[in-house]
Amino acid sequence: MQAVDTRDIWVVAESEGERPKEVTLEALCDAREQADAAHGKVSVMAFGAVSEGLIAQYGRYGAERVLIAAGSDEEARSAERCAGALGGALKDERPRLVLCGATTLGRDIAARVAARARLGLANNCNWVRLRPDGGVEAARLVYGGKLYARVALTSVPAVASLRPGAAGVGKPSPRQPQVVALPPLSQVAARVSYRGFVPADPRTVDIIEADRIVAVGRGIGSRPEALALYEQLADRLGASLASSRPLVDAGWIPFERQVGQTGKVVAPRLYLACGISGASHHTLGMKSAECVVAVNRDKNAEIFKLADLKVAADLEAVVPALLKRLEAQK
Numbered sequence: 001m002q003a004v005d006t007r008d009i010w011v012v013a014e015s016e017g018e019r020p021k022e023v024t025l026e027a028l029c030d031a032r033e034q035a036d037a038a039h040g041k042v043s044v045m046a047f048g049a050v051s052e053g054l055i056a057q058y059g060r061y062g063a064e065r066v067l068i069a070a071g072s073d074e075e076a077r078s079a080e081r082c083a084g085a086l087g088g089a090l091k092d093e094r095p096r097l098v099l100c101g102a103t104t105l106g107r108d109i110a111a112r113v114a115a116r117a118r119l120g121l122a123n124n125c126n127w128v129r130l131r132p133d134g135g136v137e138a139a140r141l142v143y144g145g146k147l148y149a150r151v152a153l154t155s156v157p158a159v160a161s162l163r164p165g166a167a168g169v170g171k172p173s174p175r176q177p178q179v180v181a182l183p184p185l186s187q188v189a190a191r192v193s194y195r196g197f198v199p200a201d202p203r204t205v206d207i208i209e210a211d212r213i214v215a216v217g218r219g220i221g222s223r224p225e226a227l228a229l230y231e232q233l234a235d236r237l238g239a240s241l242a243s244s245r246p247l248v249d250a251g252w253i254p255f256e257r258q259v260g261q262t263g264k265v266v267a268p269r270l271y272l273a274c275g276i277s278g279a280s281h282h283t284l285g286m287k288s289a290e291c292v293v294a295v296n297r298d299k300n301a302e303i304f305k306l307a308d309l310k311v312a313a314d315l316e317a318v319v320p321a322l323l324k325r326l327e328a329q330k
Contacts, residue, residue: 006094006134006157007038008041009041009043009097010043010098011027011028011043012027012044012098012106012109012110013044013054014106015054023102023103023165024101025169026164026166027099027101028044029061030128030167030170032173041064045085045086045089046067046069047076047081048072048076050068058177062174064175065178065180066178066179067089068180068182069082069086070185079108080112080192082105083113084189085183087112088183090113090117096134097136097157097158098113099160101162102163103161107124110160114159119155119157120136120153120154120159122138122151122161123160125139125160125163126140126166126265127162128160136153137151138160139151140163163208164208164265164266167288168288203235206256207264208266210240210268211270212269213240213270214230214239214242214272215241215273216242216276217246217273217275218247219275220315227252236326236327239272242266244259248263260285260286261280261281262281264285265286267289268289268290269290270293271286271293273292273294273303277301278301278302278303278304283306286306287306291309292306292309293309294307294310296311
């Protein structure tokens with residue numbers, strides 16, 4: 001391989017079957033925008049069985065190259081093997097930035113690559129930027145989300161991971177990506193073997209990682225006993241329960257389940273908002289959800305502006321009917 005200009009960005013991809021993870025597309029769109037401004041190029045580093053459909057998706061969102069370290073699904077879930085493959089590729093090329101998603105796997109890969117090559121690392125960032133002087137700057141929440149810490153990364157490459165939902169998926173910027181085959185993952189030595197994948201319990205998983213979320217607000221009622229109905233709904237949907245700030249302030253739901261500007265930024269495939277008005281400090285935390293369903297008896301509620309499906313009705317009528325339908329389908 002030829003040496004790569006230091007204005008280039010690599011995005012470490014993760015996928016679920018034929019679908020790139022949302023945070024991968026967020027990182028890719030962000031990288032494309034920044035590379036355009038800096039006159040650089042964007043490459044995707046992918047692991048495992050990478051189909052033509054996935055390659056096309058990466059190209060659709062701006063990748064000019066797709067570097068593939070082929071392997072089995074088990075090998076692609078090994079942070080040790082993925083980090084080894086990425087580190088090997090970085091011996092031949094020096095992009096300015098390597099950008100991962102701040103998932104369990106992404107953070108692990110980023111930390112291993114940075115530690116082995118003694119590179120600057122910023123994990124779980126809200127944003128990562130190429131500076132005009134050629135450096136990299138990043139910001140992340142600290143002290144329980146009360147403050148932003150801004151850091152400068154001077155190594156080449158710099159390594160960072162982007163929080164899911166922090167950037168949002170931008171508009172497609174289609175390219176016809178070049179495909180580059182790297183040594184397979186089986187050639188990377190690993191001291192830890194992958195034994196299997198156990199899905200997280202939606203009731204306890206970090207809401208940042210949740211695929212589906214049932215979020216509740218003040219509109220569900222004035223007594224904490226009302227939560228039981230929505231906990232049941234979340235269980236039926238295989239979703240995590242979350243809330244807006246008022247219910248956290250009232251002590252009904254723990255802080256780590258709060259969505260919003262002072263809580264967590266989430267980007268699930270389904271966000272079911274029940275009795276949430278849609279104030280800006282809440283919607284800042286969920287506006288990147290793939291599908292938003294909102295139920296509120298106020299037909300003028302702000303949340304409806306973001307909703308893909310709007311239900312202007314009384315929750316006490318809608319939710320029991322929905323539970324009955326879900327039970328019948330089960």
